[in-house]
Amino acid sequence: MPELPEVECGRRQAERALLGKHIERVATTADAIVFDGVTPRRFAAALRGRRVEAVGRRGKHLWFALDRRPWPTFHYGMTGSFQVYRDVAERPRFWKFELLATDGTRLAMPNARRLGRIRLREDPRHEPPISGLGFDTLDDLPGPAKFAELVRRRKAPIKAVLMDQSFAAGVGNWIADEVLFQAGVAPQRRAHELEPEEIRRIRTRLSAIVRKAVAVDADKEQFPKSWLFHRRWGKNADAVTSRGDRITHVTIGGRTTAWVPTIQH
DNA sequence: CTCAGTGTTCAGTG
């Protein structure tokens, strides 16, 4: 379930596991879809023997900064993650690669539904697809004036705009819905028609929700009880918020959208 | 057996 908070936690997890260490061995599985533009063999060769100097993230993309280029980049898709362990018996199902660091730490990336991507890039930040992303929602959220200007340039439903990675990198389906719920703005409203005050609320909630989710290590159990998140799943007709308001499901921007008409206008 | 799905891309439309 990777949106920005899960991906940022994956970044921290990878740094904790690998920072300053050398990669001794790389095991891979054959997957010409997830390994995109690179063979598993070339991927392994690029990582073997290298030292991990940092783990970077922008939006939902991750990369390892190594002591030699090219660098690997990772996107989880709908089902990816990093798993860290020491015993090879714990290698996860659907793994695409497994790194063994010199101290015995192992890191694997499983990807059951194969919508994730693994690539090699000389300079990830400045090459597609990462170069085409908008501002990072955690690290580079624009100030209120700039944010409002960016929103007013767009005519699509605000929900679709929030999920557009060339606008706000890292926002996915549930974060977009949560932001609009807490900001009191209906998801189908056109971005360029929003009031300045509504845009200001959207920006504030966007920042707060992403920060909170990262602060609790993307552990859903620890998300505040008042969040729509806990009650949005499954399209049962009698779903209500923690305050008893009816939750409605519609499709916007091609995604299932949960919203509360009595609160969002 | 059917279908939804926390993501991205690309063809088609206006």
Next chain:
DNA sequence: TCACTGAACACTGA
């Protein structure tokens, strides 16, 4: 050309 929309992608789990 731009902005936007909807289908396709792959495959698990409910």
